[in-house]
Amino acid sequence: MDQLLAIRAFARVVEAGNFTKAADSLQLPKATVSKLVQTLEAHLGVQLLQRTTRRIAITPDGGAYYEKSARVLKELEDIDASFSAAHARPRGHLRVDLGSSVANRLLVPALPDFLARYPDIRIDLGVSDRHVDLIGDNVDCVIRGGALTDPGLVARTIARASWITCASPGYIERHGKPKHPHDLEKTHRVVNYLSALTGRPLPMHFERNGQRLQIIARHAVGINESNAHYAAGLAGLGVIQTFAFIARDAVARGDLVEVLPRWRPRPYPLHLVYPPNRHLSQRLRVFIDWLADRFETQLEPKSPKRSSPA
Known part of the structure; x- marks a missing residue:
C-alpha cells in the first residue's frame, strides 16, 4: 500500500x-x-x-x-x-472564485501584471455572485465581501470598497433627487440588489453623524448580478447603491449622478479567504500579496465627482 x-x-x-x-x-x-x-x-x-x-x-x-x-x-x-521555493519560481495552478464586478473591474484588468511577474502560474477564475464551497469545489481561495460567517476559514482583509448611491440624469429629470434616505421608500424608484443565495433584496445602507439606516424599498426591478444592477442604473430604471469603483467612470462622464452624498455608508471590507487545512503554497502566497497591493491601489484613487449636497 x-x-x-x-x-x-x-x-x-x-x-x-x-x-x-x-x-x-x-x-x-x-x-x-x-x-x-x-x-x-x-x-x-x-x-x-x-x-x-x-x-x-x-x-x-x-x-x-x-x-x-x-x-x-x-x-x-x-x-x-x-x-x-529557494530553487524555483512560483508555479502551478490556482483556482480563484470571485464576484463579477470585482472580476471585471479590478482583477482581470490587473492580471497581465501578475502573469508577467509569475509566468509559470496558471489561473482559473470562477466568476459569479454566488458563494462557493471552497473545500467541496476544490477552490484555492475566494474573494468575499462583508462579515465572514464561517469561522472554519482563514481570511485576510485585502481592501475596503466605498459605496455610492446614484441615478441617471434622465431619472433625476423625471423624479428629482431624494433628499433623505426614507424618500426612497416613498416617492422614488430603486433597483434592488438581490441576494444570489436567498433571492431577497439586500438593504441599502446609509450613515450620517453616527446615525445608521437600512432601507429596503419596494422595487419594480431587482437584480442578483452586480454588472446588470449597474446597467439598470445607467438605463434610468431607478436609484442604485453600488461600489464606487463600479460607478466611478460613469459619474465622471456624467452618465450617473451621486445622490444623498452626505449619507455615505462606511466602506465594505473585501477579504481573501482560503481553507485552513490547505497548504498555503508559494503560488497562493504571492497571489495574496500581489492582490492586496493592487486592490489597495485601485480602490484608493481620486474620489468620484460629487454633485451638490442633497
Whole structure:
C-alpha cells in the first residue's frame, strides 16, 4: 500500500465531502480513491468513513485520524515548499472564485501584471455572485465581501470598497433627487440588489453623524448580478447603491449622478479567504500579496465627482 497516497485520498474525501470531487482534485479515478481508503481502513483496523448510497459521514475514529494526519500532510508540504521555493519560481495552478464586478473591474484588468511577474502560474477564475464551497469545489481561495460567517476559514482583509448611491440624469429629470434616505421608500424608484443565495433584496445602507439606516424599498426591478444592477442604473430604471469603483467612470462622464452624498455608508471590507487545512503554497502566497497591493491601489484613487449636497 502507498500509505501516503492513501492518507491523501482519505483527507481529500473528508474535505470534499464525497469520492467524486476528491477523485477529481487528485486526478485519479473514483474507484482508485475508494480502494485507497478501503486499504487504509484495513491497514488501521478501523472504519474511517460510513458510506451510504446517498452520502458519506466521517466516524469518530475517522475524525481523530483526519485531525492528526492533516497536520502531518501539511508539515510534509511545508518541507517540500521550503526546499523548492529557494530553487524555483512560483508555479502551478490556482483556482480563484470571485464576484463579477470585482472580476471585471479590478482583477482581470490587473492580471497581465501578475502573469508577467509569475509566468509559470496558471489561473482559473470562477466568476459569479454566488458563494462557493471552497473545500467541496476544490477552490484555492475566494474573494468575499462583508462579515465572514464561517469561522472554519482563514481570511485576510485585502481592501475596503466605498459605496455610492446614484441615478441617471434622465431619472433625476423625471423624479428629482431624494433628499433623505426614507424618500426612497416613498416617492422614488430603486433597483434592488438581490441576494444570489436567498433571492431577497439586500438593504441599502446609509450613515450620517453616527446615525445608521437600512432601507429596503419596494422595487419594480431587482437584480442578483452586480454588472446588470449597474446597467439598470445607467438605463434610468431607478436609484442604485453600488461600489464606487463600479460607478466611478460613469459619474465622471456624467452618465450617473451621486445622490444623498452626505449619507455615505462606511466602506465594505473585501477579504481573501482560503481553507485552513490547505497548504498555503508559494503560488497562493504571492497571489495574496500581489492582490492586496493592487486592490489597495485601485480602490484608493481620486474620489468620484460629487454633485451638490442633497
